[in-house]
Amino acid sequence: MSYLSPLQWMFYLAALLAVIASIKVISGKNSVHALLYLVVSLLAVAVCFYLMGAPFAAGLEVIVYAGAILVLFVFAIMMFGLGQDEMLHAPKISSLRLWLGPVIIATTLLIQLLFVIDDSEMQTKLTSMVIDAKQVGISLYGPYLLAVEIASFLLLAGLIAGYHFAKPDGPDEHLGLQKNSNHHSRQHSLLGSSHKSGANK
Amino acid sequence: MSAIPLNHVLILACILFAIGFTGVIVRKNTLFILMSLEVMLNAVGIAFIGAGSVWQQADGQVMFILILTLAAAEVAVGLALLIQMQKRFKSLDIDLLSKLKG
DSSP states (O other): OOOOOHHHHHHHHHHHHHHHHHHHHHHOSSHHHHHHHHHHHHHHHHHHHHHTTOHHHHHHIIIIIIIIIHHHHHHHHHHHTTHHHHHHHSOSSTHHHHHHHHHHHHHHHHHHHHHHHHOHHHHHHHHHTOOOHHHHHHHHTTTTHHHHHHHHHHHHHHHHHHHHHHSOOOTTHHHHHHHHHHHHHHHHHHHHHHHHHHHHO | OOSSOHHHHHHHHHHHHHHHHHHHHHOOBHHHHHHHHHHHHHHHHHHHHHHHHHTTOTHHHHHHHHHHHHHHHHHHHHHHHHHHHHHHHSSOBGGGOOTTOO
16 A cells, blocks of 8 residues: 555646645635636646546546636636736736746646656556546436436526626616616605604604 | 545545635635635535546546536626626625625
């Protein structure tokens, strides 16, 4: 038990990188840097999946999680327009130092992947225990068909809810807002006057 | 039988889940709370994949795909709500959303 195979070494290294990157995600101040660390964390978890014999899940993790969901985060952050206040407090020219952490972790993961692909003995060991996409597909569209349908309904609901909450309020947005605020202030003044009259009574 | 013992996979999943949970509890920025939720969902996926690889069944990966769709839908709705919040409060502080407090 004291001897660890190279496969296990690589798994523990990727797990350590995932934990470090996740800690950096929740402890970061700048949202874009935290997002960068989240991408690296997901990539490290994808390496773990690959070493656990699930290359299909690893590919999905990279494509869907790191590729699609994180791009959604990036778009949202761009729409928030947090750029000004965060740039104000950011150091001016030290951009290299800020990028250093994710770059180091991502490079380590890349070296790990190249090592796995290069080592033929590890390849044979990995392919002996792999669950490929065919088995997953047969299972997904066989006994889990109902779950797939429910998941599609969930995605449709997410689509509609996302559109409903994020849509612009139309060209008369300013008008509507002003009318609303005027209405509110009038209501408040009415309330205040009624309170006053009540107090006077 | 997988080369990596299931214990260690579950320990990794627990550590990542705890990190994500800490982020959800501690952070005030709603964007960071969403990111921590992603970390938590990811940890659950690790547990499923590890169990599936130990028993050599495809069910673990099927569950992971379902978790993936759940995360996608959750992020879409969450980010849309965040955009609304930014529009109305000009801030992402979750303490501003306390109107329902008694």
